[in-house]
Amino acid sequence: MMPLTAAPAYVPATGQPHPSGADLHALVRRLFPICRSITGDGVRQSLAILQEYLPELQVHEVPSGTPVLDWEVPREWNIRDAWIKNARGERVVDFRAHNLHVVGYSLPVQGWFTLDELKKHLYSLAEQPRLIPYRTAYYADAWGFCLAHEQLLALADPTYEVCIDSTLAPGALTYGELLVPGETDEEVLISSHICHPSLANDNLSGIAVATFLARYLQAQPRRYSYRFVFAPGTIGAITWLSRNAEAVGRIRHGLVLSLLGEAGGFTYKKSRRGTAEVDRAVALALREAAAPHRVIDFKPYGYDERQYCSPGFNLPVGCLSRTPYGEFPEYHTSADNLAFVQPEALLDSLQLAQTVAHLLEANRCYQNLSPYGEPALGRRGLYGAVSGSAHAASAQMALLWVLNLSDGHHDLLAIAERSGLPFEQLRHAADLLCAHDLLTPFSN
Numbered sequence: 001m002m003p004l005t006a007a008p009a010y011v012p013a014t015g016q017p018h019p020s021g022a023d024l025h026a027l028v029r030r031l032f033p034i035c036r037s038i039t040g041d042g043v044r045q046s047l048a049i050l051q052e053y054l055p056e057l058q059v060h061e062v063p064s065g066t067p068v069l070d071w072e073v074p075r076e077w078n079i080r081d082a083w084i085k086n087a088r089g090e091r092v093v094d095f096r097a098h099n100l101h102v103v104g105y106s107l108p109v110q111g112w113f114t115l116d117e118l119k120k121h122l123y124s125l126a127e128q129p130r131l132i133p134y135r136t137a138y139y140a141d142a143w144g145f146c147l148a149h150e151q152l153l154a155l156a157d158p159t160y161e162v163c164i165d166s167t168l169a170p171g172a173l174t175y176g177e178l179l180v181p182g183e184t185d186e187e188v189l190i191s192s193h194i195c196h197p198s199l200a201n202d203n204l205s206g207i208a209v210a211t212f213l214a215r216y217l218q219a220q221p222r223r224y225s226y227r228f229v230f231a232p233g234t235i236g237a238i239t240w241l242s243r244n245a246e247a248v249g250r251i252r253h254g255l256v257l258s259l260l261g262e263a264g265g266f267t268y269k270k271s272r273r274g275t276a277e278v279d280r281a282v283a284l285a286l287r288e289a290a291a292p293h294r295v296i297d298f299k300p301y302g303y304d305e306r307q308y309c310s311p312g313f314n315l316p317v318g319c320l321s322r323t324p325y326g327e328f329p330e331y332h333t334s335a336d337n338l339a340f341v342q343p344e345a346l347l348d349s350l351q352l353a354q355t356v357a358h359l360l361e362a363n364r365c366y367q368n369l370s371p372y373g374e375p376a377l378g379r380r381g382l383y384g385a386v387s388g389s390a391h392a393a394s395a396q397m398a399l400l401w402v403l404n405l406s407d408g409h410h411d412l413l414a415i416a417e418r419s420g421l422p423f424e425q426l427r428h429a430a431d432l433l434c435a436h437d438l439l440t441p442f443s444n
């Protein structure tokens with residue numbers, strides 16, 4: 001028996017732009033029991049659920065053996081059951097109780113093993129003795145079980161019967177892709193890994209935030225086109241990159257979404273470029289959210305930003321997370337469960353991603369059309385009509401900052417960074433100045 005039954009198939013109506021944290025958590029709950037890996041039916045089942053939320057989501061199948069960049073699509077792995085039984089025939093380790101019990105990509109196995117032989121295939125965490133670790137053996141031709149250290153210590157029989165009812169055979173790698181078209185064909189890439197079994201924060205949280213971000217954007221006017229990729233980590237991103245040279249050339253901004261469901265502060269890992277517009281947009285969104293956060297430099301380790309930011313592509317793609325991988329004790333263990341992921345944290349993460357999209361949409365460079373001395377704002381009714389309030393004062397400052405920095409070299413993000421004023425106030429000032437013919441959008 002799975003420890004959790006699937007939640008009822010409640011899907012909020014499409015076009016409903018304001019989901020609740022409970023809506024995001026409900027999607028995480030539906031996906032949680034499925035045994036996913038880098039290939040196999042678990043990925044297909046997960047994408048089929050996402051299609052209930054995003055009916056236009058395309059599912060792609062790439063055959064095993066297909067060359068993809070410097071890699072090759074691996075054989076497909078599927079698993080039906082696995083167990084370790086004692087001499088009395090009792091399942092002492094049972095895949096049906098938790099899918100983390102089997103090392104991902106385990107070869108099929110059936111037979112009796114001495115405890116010493118069996119132990120070579122067992123993985124546990126002595127420091128977290130009640131938790132099951134998450135392990136994979138994608139390219140190793142191996143098999144194994146993961147179990148709580150307490151369970152391991154309790155194994156005392158001289159021999160055990162072992163079964164892994166799995167298949168590793170030619171098949172396909174499956175990924176999902178959704179294009180939300182905008183006014184232009186310039187694209188924003190949103191990517192989430194979809195290859196982990198029953199782990200909630202890593203990365204059902206990222207998948208849920210990406211799914212609801214897509215639904216939100218579908219209901220908004222859009223300058224950019226948004227491409228959502230739900231693919232297995234590493235090999236999935238490499239496969240997508242190898243098949244989408246044209247789309248790659250249209251990517252102007254991108255985000256990898258991962259680890260967005262627990263209550264820790266945000267972490268934004270900048271793109272390899274370091275000063276890309278998306279890097280500045282996320283940093284400003286975090287500043288304006290006034291939430292605890294860190295902005296860290298790119299490094300060639302982590303999630304699929306590693307592939308998007310490999311030097312041949314060097315795409316402006318950063319990674320938005322909360323507490324980074326490896327820095328929370330639940331990471332890659334059975335404690336990364338449905339209780340660990342908080343509805344409010346999921347919703348906060350979604351709202352931050354929405355703000356980033358809004359900033360990218362609204363960011364522009366402008367040209368001051370009256371750059372010699374300050375233009376006479378009073379004559380145009382733009383100066384101190386209502387003075388005295390703090391808001392009036394900062395609205396005034398917004399006009400002055402926008403006029404001063406609109407030289408074709410500073411976009412609104414740069415003006416917000418330098419002035420410390422809210423982006424929306426600057427955008428409003430720019431609109432007002434445009435309406436009075438003092439400013440015009442800069443086109444190069």
Ligand code: ZN
Pocket residue numbers: 196202332
């Ligand atoms: Zn992971």
